[in-house]
Amino acid sequence: MSRRRLLMGLSMLPLATGPAAAAERRPMPENARVYILWPADGQTIRGGFWVRMGLTEGGIAPAGVAKALTGHHHLLVNAELPPMDQPIPNDRNHLHFGLGQTEARLELPPGRHTLQLLLGDEEHVPHDPPLMSKRITITVLP
Template identity: 80%
Template sequence: MTVSRLLVVLFAALLLAGPPASAQRRSMPEEARVYILWPYDGMAIRGGFWVRMGLSEGGIAPANVEKALTGHHHLLVDVDLPAMDKPIPNDRNHLHFGLGQTEARLELPPGRHTLQLLLGDADHVPHDPPLYSKRITITVLP
């Protein structure tokens, strides 16, 4: 097989293979941190409340916006961290803030709840290494 024929075969194989099954995970600066500004760990809150989310040493960008060293917040409510090599689920326990929001009003039923932030990239996949906050516990009063 000639070199030119081999190159044509390899190029055709790449075209037929399609995109990779999982994209390269994006990075953030080593010193970047994500955190919950409010509420504080251990707080008792009556009714609906605002969650205020923070990120240091990195930038916030909406979902589907490809910009280096950025991401957007995902708030995990009453769940453990998800798989770090797949998109973050989108359901009542995994709240996406894909417009770049840094605060949101929550209405949770009375009782104890855990809250934790996880930063996702443009495709909602955690960075490498992942950026997540300390998990806090709050009590919502009736």
């Protein structure tokens, strides 16, 4: 699957445009945790791979569905954390899993890459407190 096709399939809802304003942040339990199940930090991978995402003490719901203590995954690829009071960007470095996916196949070019999960609410805004995984580094071989 081409990277362009993958990214088009992951972006399910458009983000609001216009001047950036602080968004209302939804609560999540203090003990909630988001994490990358696979790949592991430091892993070397050949070609395309599946990334598997996890969440404890909270639920997964699609973008646009307002339900307490839920959200959906956003995968930051080679990117720093975005502002926590605004919708998470939607571009090739901020992949949205707005259908509630917990795994996806990625095609990254050969080299070192960083991956980090950030949970967003129905409007793609990080929760309060924000739920982010440890940032991991992987190496992709041709």
